[in-house]
Amino acid sequence: MEHDDTLFVLRRAFLFGVCRRADVNRACGTAFSPNRATAILRTAVAQWPTLLYAVPHRGVYPRAGVAIPEEARADRILALMAQGADSRVTGVFQGDGVTVLQPKPKPARALHDGATQIVLDAALHEKPVRILYVGLRRGESARWRRIWPRAIEFTGLHWRVHAQDMDAAEQDFPIKVFVLARVMDAQPLSAKDAPPGFRPKTLVSQERLLRISLSEDLTPDQVKAVQNDFDVRDGTMTWPDHALHEFKREFTREPSNPGVVWPLISRVELLE
Numbered sequence: 001m002e003h004d005d006t007l008f009v010l011r012r013a014f015l016f017g018v019c020r021r022a023d024v025n026r027a028c029g030t031a032f033s034p035n036r037a038t039a040i041l042r043t044a045v046a047q048w049p050t051l052l053y054a055v056p057h058r059g060v061y062p063r064a065g066v067a068i069p070e071e072a073r074a075d076r077i078l079a080l081m082a083q084g085a086d087s088r089v090t091g092v093f094q095g096d097g098v099t100v101l102q103p104k105p106k107p108a109r110a111l112h113d114g115a116t117q118i119v120l121d122a123a124l125h126e127k128p129v130r131i132l133y134v135g136l137r138r139g140e141s142a143r144w145r146r147i148w149p150r151a152i153e154f155t156g157l158h159w160r161v162h163a164q165d166m167d168a169a170e171q172d173f174p175i176k177v178f179v180l181a182r183v184m185d186a187q188p189l190s191a192k193d194a195p196p197g198f199r200p201k202t203l204v205s206q207e208r209l210l211r212i213s214l215s216e217d218l219t220p221d222q223v224k225a226v227q228n229d230f231d232v233r234d235g236t237m238t239w240p241d242h243a244l245h246e247f248k249r250e251f252t253r254e255p256s257n258p259g260v261v262w263p264l265i266s267r268v269e270l271l272e
Contacts, residue, residue, distance in 0.1 A: 009044035011091030020059035115186035
């Protein structure tokens with residue numbers, strides 16, 4: 001996540017018409033360092049003299065008639081919010097205008113708290129781990145799996161571990177996805193526990209080019225909106241390879257794997 005206090009000043013000034021020292025104090029924790037807050041404001045003006053100007057004891061303002069810079073454009077601010085950036089980055093405090101709603105994340109933990117620490121340690125230090133994991137195949141119970149983490153991912157709802165399956169030698173130890181919340185227990189391993197012939201692979205997070213056929217039930221205006229939503233250009237779009245399965249499951253009519261329990265929730269009843 002980017003971090004530059006002068007960017008806070010730039011964004012705050014263009015979003016709200018002014019950035020005051022009190023704003024800097026609130027975002028950057030400089031309430032007891034007035035000289036530091038003043039220096040941040042002055043540095044921002046010196047960095048963008050064609051965009052900003054200062055009024056002594058009042059704050060920093062955007063110059064009249066200038067175009068909103070890319071760093072402060074709405075799409076950039078919304079993208080930062082979607083990443084969970086705080087006000088020091090976005091220039092927006094909770095309570096400015098309407099409430100900014102965020103998806104409620106699922107617990108960032110395994111079923112056993114100690115397992116969470118072991119899995120994260122394995123990912124951070126690039127070493128193997130043994131997990132008691134339950135997948136969603138019909139009739140499946142938890143079983144121990146030896147994995148070697150290659151990436152960790154927060155989807156906006158839950159944490160996932162992309163890891164090589166060390167027990168799948170016949171498939172050349174493929175990289176599979178394991179949802180952290182489905183890990184029931186974990187045990188640390190060392191490199192010497194790797195099976196014969198095992199070689200760590202690099203997860204290539206590439207963008208796949210997809211040809212898109214939109215639903216014939218969409219109106220012309222809906223087609224334009226959906227194309228904008230997914231950035232479809234000339235009938236094609238790109239999507240990260242590691243998230244392609246979830247994309248197809250959510251937005252296409254492809255049938256689910258009959259060997260997997262899906263959907264997970266058969267009914268929702270509102271109680272409050």
